[in-house]
Amino acid sequence: MAASCGRIFRVLNNISISQTSFNLSGRIRSSYSKRCTLQQINRTSPSLLVEGQRRCMTTLQADDKNIPHEHPQKDIQGGDQEVLKLEIDTTEDEDIPDVLYSHLCIEVKGHDIAVLDSYEKFVQLASKCLGLTGYSVKRPKYDVLRRSLLRSVHIFKKHYVQYEQRTYYRVFNFTRTTGSTADTFLEYIQRNLPEGVAMKVTKHRLEALPDHLKPPKQKESISDS
Amino acid sequence: MAALMTLRKLGSFPLTIPYVALRGISTTCTNAASVNKNRLHVRVGRFKPSKDKSIALTYDESKPPYKIGLEKAWNSWNTSNLKGETRMSETLTDDVFIQNFLKGTWGLMQASDVVIKRRHNMIHIFMHILPKRDLQPIYFLLGYSEELLSSLLKCPVKLELQSVQKPRDLIFKYI
Numbered sequence: 001m002a003a004s005c006g007r008i009f010r011v012l013n014n015i016s017i018s019q020t021s022f023n024l025s026g027r028i029r030s031s032y033s034k035r036c037t038l039q040q041i042n043r044t045s046p047s048l049l050v051e052g053q054r055r056c057m058t059t060l061q062a063d064d065k066n067i068p069h070e071h072p073q074k075d076i077q078g079g080d081q082e083v084l085k086l087e088i089d090t091t092e093d094e095d096i097p098d099v100l101y102s103h104l105c106i107e108v109k110g111h112d113i114a115v116l117d118s119y120e121k122f123v124q125l126a127s128k129c130l131g132l133t134g135y136s137v138k139r140p141k142y143d144v145l146r147r148s149l150l151r152s153v154h155i156f157k158k159h160y161v162q163y164e165q166r167t168y169y170r171v172f173n174f175t176r177t178t179g180s181t182a183d184t185f186l187e188y189i190q191r192n193l194p195e196g197v198a199m200k201v202t203k204h205r206l207e208a209l210p211d212h213l214k215p216p217k218q219k220e221s222i223s224d225s
Numbered sequence: 226m227a228a229l230m231t232l233r234k235l236g237s238f239p240l241t242i243p244y245v246a247l248r249g250i251s252t253t254c255t256n257a258a259s260v261n262k263n264r265l266h267v268r269v270g271r272f273k274p275s276k277d278k279s280i281a282l283t284y285d286e287s288k289p290p291y292k293i294g295l296e297k298a299w300n301s302w303n304t305s306n307l308k309g310e311t312r313m314s315e316t317l318t319d320d321v322f323i324q325n326f327l328k329g330t331w332g333l334m335q336a337s338d339v340v341i342k343r344r345h346n347m348i349h350i351f352m353h354i355l356p357k358r359d360l361q362p363i364y365f366l367l368g369y370s371e372e373l374l375s376s377l378l379k380c381p382v383k384l385e386l387q388s389v390q391k392p393r394d395l396i397f398k399y400i
Contacts, residue, residue: 109304109309111306112294145308166307190345193344195303196303196304196342197304198310
């Protein structure tokens with residue numbers, strides 16, 4: 001899953017992140033002023049996302065130039081003393097808005113209707129827990145492939161035996177999800193897909209109108225008459 | 226079990242494979258009347274009872290093919306036989322190859338049929354074995370099977386073994 005957001009935390013020296021309080025949406029300001037070059041990469045496990053939030057990625061890289069060997073615990077006050085500075089810079093990914101899906105369609109097929117029933121319950125529970133909206137399920141009629149064979153080894157042409165292969169279907173629909181929510185949900189669903197069950201996912205993405213189709217901008221000087 | 230063991234020694238192919246390896250095929254006979262009628266004509270996967278009840282059968286062997294899906298499960302779980310899915314013959318060929326490979330590698334240590342489950346691009350193989358006193362060869366065979374099957378089938382293969390202390394543990398019925 002490509003991270004739709006990335007945040008590069010520039011942590012100075014060896015300061016631990018727990019010492020500072022921060023929220024995911026904002027920037028951290030602190031009184032530490034020394035520019036640090038430590039950047040930490042810490043990928044979080046696919047967490048259960050609420051719609052609208054993004055996964056955080058912090059990067060930590062050691063810079064050869066400025067790794068000072070001072071004690072990390074510095075006195076905050078005091079102008080002459082070297083103070084650590086904690087800055088958070090967001091990467092370019094932050095500017096890219098999350099993908100929006102108007103409609104997410106998951107078709108599941110299998111031979112065993114009991115397996116599909118239990119998978120339907122699982123998908124419903126998972127979508128409730130993750131806060132997905134617009135859940136609906138359809139149960140199309142199964143498809144059959146039948147072949148007739150002679151029942152008897154010798155003669156008795158009038159009597160046959162039929163073998164059939166059934167394919168049962170379930171269709172799950174979700175409306176209005178974000179890209180990261182959909183990615184997380186689909187990954188969880190697919191990891192727990194039982195053997196012998198096939199899945200097809202259709203995502204309907206919302207795109208901005210292309211430039212050549214947008215109406216020309218009205219000039220302010222034009223007055224309505 | 227005894228029936229199957231004698232067949233193995235003769236080198237012939239296990240009887241239950243044709244029905245059990247194919248996924249998703251069920252017979253018409255679900256109600257009692259037609260079940261009785263048709264089962265008389267099916268000769269595969271069924272054993273003739275002996276006079277002194279000396280033939281030992283495992284649970285899988287004791288159930289006839291028309292009970293697959295009801296009291297008996299498949300040996301191979303995959304999506305190739307669903308409508309609109311491909312690779313039916315390749316999957317079946319791979320399954321037969323895996324069964325032959327494991328039969329050749331494990332031989333008489335193999336105590337049950339091989340169950341093959343395909344999830345995503347991985348193949349999980351489940352098997353009962355009769356372990357010997359020395360466990361090192363078993364670990365070697367396990368790693369050897371996994372490595373070779375992975376490289377031959379070009380996908381991750383996981384072999385999961387369950388050991389059975391005595392062959393008598395798997396016997397379900399004497400006929």
